[in-house]
Amino acid sequence: MKILIVEDEAKIREYLRQGLTEAGFVVDLARNGLDGHHLAMTGAYDLIILDVLLPDLDGWRILRALREVGHKVPVLFLTARDSVDDRVKGLELGADDYLVKPFAFAELLARVRTLLRRGTAPATDTTLKVADLELDLMRRRITRAGRRIQLTAKEFALLELLLRHRDEVLPRSLIASQVWDMNFDSDTNVIDVAIRRLRAKIDDDFEPKLIHTVRGMGYMLDTSSEI
Ligand code: CA
Numbered sequence: 093m094k095i096l097i098v099e100d101e102a103k104i105r106e107y108l109r110q111g112l113t114e115a116g117f118v119v120d121l122a123r124n125g126l127d128g129h130h131l132a133m134t135g136a137y138d139l140i141i142l143d144v145l146l147p148d149l150d151g152w153r154i155l156r157a158l159r160e161v162g163h164k165v166p167v168l169f170l171t172a173r174d175s176v177d178d179r180v181k182g183l184e185l186g187a188d189d190y191l192v193k194p195f196a197f198a199e200l201l202a203r204v205r206t207l208l209r210r211g212t213a214p215a216t217d218t219t220l221k222v223a224d225l226e227l228d229l230m231r232r233r234i235t236r237a238g239r240r241i242q243l244t245a246k247e248f249a250l251l252e253l254l255l256r257h258r259d260e261v262l263p264r265s266l267i268a269s270q271v272w273d274m275n276f277d278s279d280t281n282v283i284d285v286a287i288r289r290l291r292a293k294i295d296d297d298f299e300p301k302l303i304h305t306v307r308g309m310g311y312m313l314d315t316s317s318e319i
Contacts (some may be wrong), residue, residue, distance in 0.1 A: 093208060094118045098154065099143040099170070100127030104193075108141060111197045112204070125149025132158055132165075139207055141200075142169045142187070144178055152185060159186040170195075176245060183218055183230045183248040183306045192270075194247075220255040223314060225294060225302060227255055236298050246271060247290050254303065254313035258259065263310040287311055 095117045099105040099269065102123070109119050120135060122128035132154055140158075144151040151169055158165065165169055168189045171178040179190050188210070189203050218230040224237045226232035232248065234241045248269045254262065264283050272282065288302060295301045302313050 094120065094136065095204070096120045096122065096128070096131055096137045096140045098122045098125070098132070098140065098146065100146050101143070104170075105250065107197070110199070111201065112308075115201055117204075125151070125154060127159060129154045133161070133163070137165055139204060140165055140167045141204075142167055144169055144171050144182070152181065154280065155182070155187055166210065168203055168207060180230060180232065182226055207273060211234045220252065221312065222255060222258055223300060223302060224298075225255075227251060234294070235311045236294055241293050243290070246286060247293070250286055250290055252296070254311065257313075259313075259314045260304045261309050261312045267310065 094234050094290075095103060095112055097108050097112075097119060099108065099121075100123055105121055105123065108310070109121060112119050120131060120148075122135070123132050125146040128142070128146065128151075129149050132142075137259050142151045142154060155167055158167070167186070168191045169182045169187045171190050172193060172194055182190050183260075185230065188207050191200055191203060218228065220227045220229065226233075227248075228234070229252070234243055234248070234251065250267065253267065253270050267283050271286075287305075291301075295303055298317055303316060304312050304314065306312055
């Protein structure tokens with residue numbers, strides 16, 4: 093399996109190259125938009141990891157060029173935290189998934205494997221579901237039992253994280269680093285407050301309850317309420 097990484101930041105590029113090589117992939121690297129564009133259009137890749145902000149030619153131009161010629165290679169793009177517009181734009185342009193920087197390598201590898209399993213089938217499924225809860229990544233819409241629910245950007249990110257890791261206990265420290273980009277400070281209860289608000293919106297009026305507190309450990313999302 094051959095993967096193209098288009099990333100101008102040497103540190104991230106090397107981190108990805110090393111990890112993916114160790115995981116058994118053949119990796120090509122491009123350090124700017126022009127090289128990335130050239131390789132993406134001419135090489136035979138099973139997947140492309142595409143940074144958005146690049147010198148010469150940004151990731152959107154590369155993605156658009158690929159899709160315009162009908163190239164269906166799965167594209168995972170890397171975006172900055174909180175740039176909701178980027179995520180929507182990337183998915184609209186035909187990307188298959190995205191990761192917000194900074195990310196854990198394990199998370200990237202899981203996404204890569206999922207995309208490769210999916211192969212070149214049209215990737216229209218940008219919805220995460222559990223029970224009757226649906227989170228539409230492209231439209232940034234959440235419904236439960238068909239009812240539309242409004243979330244703030246942070247609540248959305250928090251719910252997305254929980255959904256992507258359903259049935260796993262997520263420690264507060266991990267939630268803090270993934271959603272707030274901060275190291276967990278035991279004096280702050282920002283996560284607990286955010287969870288409480290999220291629960292009020294997606295759980296209070298519904299059954300079964302989806303978000304569970306795992307005492308002394310963190311939070312998890314699942315549909316079996318016996319924790
Ligand atoms: Ca960049």
